[in-house]
Amino acid sequence: xxxxxxxxxxxxxxxxxxxxxxxxxxxxxxxxxxxxxxxxxxxxxxxxxxxxxxxxxxxxxxxxxxxxxxxxxxxxxxxxxxxxxxxxxxxxxxxxxxxxxxxxxxxxxxxxxxxxxxxxxxxxxxxxxxxxxxxxxxxxxxxxxxxxxxxxxxxxxxxxxxxxxxxxxxxxxxxxxxxxxxxxxx
Numbered sequence: 001x002x003x004x005x006x007x008x009x010x011x012x013x014x015x016x017x018x019x020x021x022x023x024x025x026x027x028x029x030x031x032x033x034x035x036x037x038x039x040x041x042x043x044x045x046x047x048x049x050x051x052x053x054x055x056x057x058x059x060x061x062x063x064x065x066x067x068x069x070x071x072x073x074x075x076x077x078x079x080x081x082x083x084x085x086x087x088x089x090x091x092x093x094x095x096x097x098x099x100x101x102x103x104x105x106x107x108x109x110x111x112x113x114x115x116x117x118x119x120x121x122x123x124x125x126x127x128x129x130x131x132x133x134x135x136x137x138x139x140x141x142x143x144x145x146x147x148x149x150x151x152x153x154x155x156x157x158x159x160x161x162x163x164x165x166x167x168x169x170x171x172x173x174x175x176x177x178x179x180x181x182x183x184x185x186x
Contacts (some may be wrong), residue, residue: 018157024135035128035155038046045148046137049122050156051164054080055171057122058178064120065113068158069101069132078183080124081176082111088123088132088139103144121146124154133157 025031033039040048049057057064058081066083068075075085086101086109099105106121113119121140123133137153140146156164165171165178166185176186 001184016125024138025131027131028129030129030131030134034134042134042137042153044138044141044153046141046153049152049154051161054122054124054154054156054161055164055178057120061177062120063113063118064152065109066124066154067101067106067109067121067123067133068122069125069136070130070158072099074126078162079180081159081178081180083124087103088125090134095108106140106144106146120150120153121154122152122160124157127157127159128155130157 034042034048037050066080068079068083068085069088071087072084072085078084085099086105087099088101106155110119110121123136123140125133134153136153137151140150140151141154154161161177162183162185165175171178172185175183179185
């Protein structure tokens with residue numbers, strides 16, 4: 001019994017700081033533990049996908065709204081097929097236009113998808129250390145009220161997805177199913 005209490009206390013001491021410090025982070029400040037490929041859920045409940053999960057979701061034609069949070073200049077070099085580019089700045093950003101990610105622009109894109117409760121929203125950017133999609137997943141749940149079960153942080157991001165497709169012959173042959181025409185497959 002005493003061992004069980006000590007074990008519970010140890011678990012709480014580890015978990016409480018994780019849950020109590022969840023907030024937006026600056027560029028390069030995503031906690032290292034959140035970059036570990038074995039972690040599949042963020043403390044605020046967003047699921048984490050890497051390349052394999054993203055490819056499977058595209059293959060299975062899941063009802064996923066792919067939200068590219070990168071500045072538009074990156075999109076010129078390719079994107080996930082069907083993604084919308086809504087640049088993320090910060091949750092308290094004053095951007096109110098449809099080209100920036102805010103509660104209204106996101107809801108507008110979700111509504112276009114149809115069945116709102118069934119739509120998964122996958123936020124991505126320039127890779128695991130890019131803070132934009134990480135912060136967007138946090139803000140979508142904590143500030144904008146999306147259900148954690150509908151929010152995905154696509155941790156790998158576009159560059160790692162592109163590399164996975166380029167390095168896998170079977171995926172490369174069908175790259176048109178996963179990527180826009182602008183993607184550099186050379």
